[in-house]
Every structure is written in structure tokens, then in C-alpha cells.
């Protein structure tokens with residue numbers, strides 16, 4: 228595995244790979260890697276001749292400075308974990324990625340006016356900035372994104388359409404701990420007690436599946452009430468949305484896909500998860 232630390236080196240390496248006619252799969256990450264990330268890398272290894280993994284805590288997608296500061300980082304361990312699956316690891320500094328403050332602006336319209344976009348102003352502009360740059364530098368044939376960040380996945384699909392980017396976006400299912408808790412780098416920040424408590428998020432989402440033929444509002448009320456019952460949880464949102472437009476649904480029958488997305492603070496740590504109803 229080659230470890231490259233600058234954009235210039237990355238572009239050189241990719242140029243050589245592409246000159247040899249090899250296919251490239253890209254897995255963008257922010258590090259503190261877990262089995263969720265590894266599932267993306269394993270899939271990328273199966274489907275591409277060369278796998279590029281970026282490890283970069285992108286400051287411009289954080290709206291909360293404390294979240295950025297406390298985001299777990301352990302690049303040495305990450306590199307050991309990804310070695311079996313990755314050909315090129317890209318671990319740049321923020322100064323190298325952003326020698327100047329970025330001036331690009333990405334507006335995903337209604338897609339970003341709900342859920343993460345509404346609660347984290349500027350977040351998807353920051354995601355757009357880094358993902359578009361990574362795509363420009365690595366020109367991947369395929370890029371892998373987890374369904375855990377469902378809104379992000381939909382927005383990236385729009386980004387490639389809007390900019391006529393040839394990369395195929397490959398969605399990957401959520402990997403969970405045995406308890407059902409969706410794996411997340413932020414889980415490292417949970418105390419053992421809170422980590423056990425956090426398993427209630429998926430338990431409640433799964434229980435709500437029993438109501439999937441009821442009115443949307445009843446499902447929402449159920450989830451919100453159950454979450455609010457748990458000491459130390461603070462709900463940001465629970466939305467049941469169309470899986471293409473991300474707009475809240477009223478009449479289940481009109482949408483071909485329906486997904487419930489949640490963001491909840493467990494103590495100080497903000498976690499997201501989702502579940503498919505249809």
C-alpha cells in the first residue's frame with residue numbers, strides 16, 4: 228500500500244494508474260475506521276483493480292467546532308486496518324487540501340433543506356466541496372458510500388449528475404454492532420454506559436416497522452415518544468421521507484421508497500441512523 232500525503236502526489240499516482248488502463252475505486256472516509264468502513268473497502272477491492280482510500284477529517288463540513296475538535300483521529304491504526312484492501316491511502320493535511328479557504332459553493336436545493344442539512348447549516352456545501360475535489364483528483368470509476376449517511380448518499384448521486392461526472396456511486400448497507408447500534412467513528416466518544424443505551428435507537432426504529440402499514444404520523448409519534456422516554460437522549464429529528472426526494476411523505480402509497488431518518492444526541496455525542504419502511 229502506497230501512502231500519499233499531498234494532492235500533487237495523489238494526482239501523479241492516479242495518472243500512472245490510469246495510463247496503465249486500470250480501474251479505480253474510491254472510498255472517502257474521515258478515519259477512526261471501523262467495520263462499516265471496511266465493508267466499503269472490501270466491496271471496492273472486489274470491483275476494481277486499484278482501491279484508493281482517503282482519510283481526511285474535512286474541516287469545512289463541520290458546523291460545530293467542538294465536534295471537529297473531538298472527532299476521533301488515529302491515522303496509524305487506520306493504515307494498519309486498511310492495508311489488506313487498499314492500494315493507495317491518501318492522508319493529506321488540511322493545509323494541503325485547502326491552501327486557500329475554498330470558494331466553491333454547492334447548493335443541493337430542497338435535498339439539503341431537511342434533516343442533516345437543516346440541523347447542520349453548511350454541512351452539505353462542505354461535503355460537496357471535498358467530494359468533488361476528491362473525484363477531480365482520483366477520477367474514480369466507482370465510489371463507495373454508506374447508507375448510514377443516507378442523505379449524503381442521495382446528495383452525492385445528485386452531485387455526479389449535476390456535474391456530469393462519470394463515476395458510478397455504489398451504495399453500501401449499514402454495518403451494525405451486535406447490539407444493533409450503527410457503527411460510527413463517533414461511537415468511540417460514548418461511555419460504556421451510553422454505548423449500551425445507544426442501542427435503543429435501532430431497537431426503537433426496528434419496533435416501528437410493526438407500524439409500517441399505519442399512518443406516517445403514527446409511526447413518527449411512536450418513534451419520537453419512545454426516544455424521549457430514554458434518559459440522556461435528545462432528539463434532533465425523526466423524519467420519514469421519500470428515498471429519492473428526501474421530502475417528508477404524507478401518503479405512503481405515492482412513494483416507491485420510504486425511509487425513516489433519525490439524529491439523536493446520546494449525552495454529548497450526536498448519532499444518526501435510518502430504517503427502510505418501503
Ligand code: AMP
Nearest residue numbers: 256257263372373375376400401402410
Ligand atoms: P465517515 O468516515 O463517517 O465520513 O464515513 C465514510 C464512509 O463510510 C461514508 O460513506 C459512510 O456512510 C460510510 N459508513 C460509516 N459508517 C458506516 C456503517 N456503519 N455502515 C456502512 N457504511 C458506513
